[in-house]
Amino acid sequence: MMPHGIFISFDCRLVLSPNKHTFAKKKTRMFADFSCQEALSTFIVLFAVIDIIGAIPIIINLREKGKEVNAARATGLSFLLLILFFFAGEMLLRLFHVDIESFAVAGAFVIFLMALEMLLDVEIFKNQGPIKEATLVPLVFPLVAGAGSFTTLLSLRAEYASINIIIALILNMLWVYFVIRMTDRVERILGKSGIYLIRKFFGIILLAISVKLFTANITLLIDILQKKS
Secondary structure, three states: OOOHHHHHHHHHHHHOHHHHHHHHHHHHHHHHOOOHHHHHHHHHHHHHHHOOOOOHHHHHHHHHOOOOOOHHHHHHHHHHHHHHHHHHHHHHHHHOOOOHHHHHHHHHHHHHHHHHHHHHOOOOOOOOOOOOOOHHHHHHHHHHOOHHHHHHHHHHHOOOOHHHHHHHHHHHHHHHHHHHHOHHHHHHHHHHHHHHHHHHHHHHHHHHHHHHHHHHHHHHHHHHHHHHO
């Protein structure tokens, strides 16, 4: 006869492991959705939308005015806002009876307009809010975690796996921290012409992404409407 303790250990492994196995399966399934190509695509989109390189002159101007810009705090708050919206945004949409595909189509228009801003050097989205604290306003909101970033996150969620978007977001936040921390040096390395060229290049990328998001999700919406009718 087996000792009681060994029997319990064996029994727990057999009886209780299904829950653990289910949890492990969920984790495995989540990581199975990981794709280098998707992560890279979402990284590029978020990189272009956040456009921290384009914000370098604004950061320098704020510092010249004597306003304190804390890189760690700005990055942490931006990530918190973006990740909260990423997980709770869909719930908010359901509250207003808006499906993710419709939001993605609307988001495609916003991204399209942001691309035009970068390509044509025009100001479409105006920030008329008061500047009281440089780290929070305008750096965290609306420069990093603004309407464009929120819209893009949910639009991407309709197209890509969540794990790839989260990885891309974390990598972008590390880049944001580096740029804010090393603003003067980055501007010296790239120069004004370098920053200008980067903005133009990512403007074209954003334009292409907005078209892709629009066509993919408008097709889904048409299919849903056809099934309902």
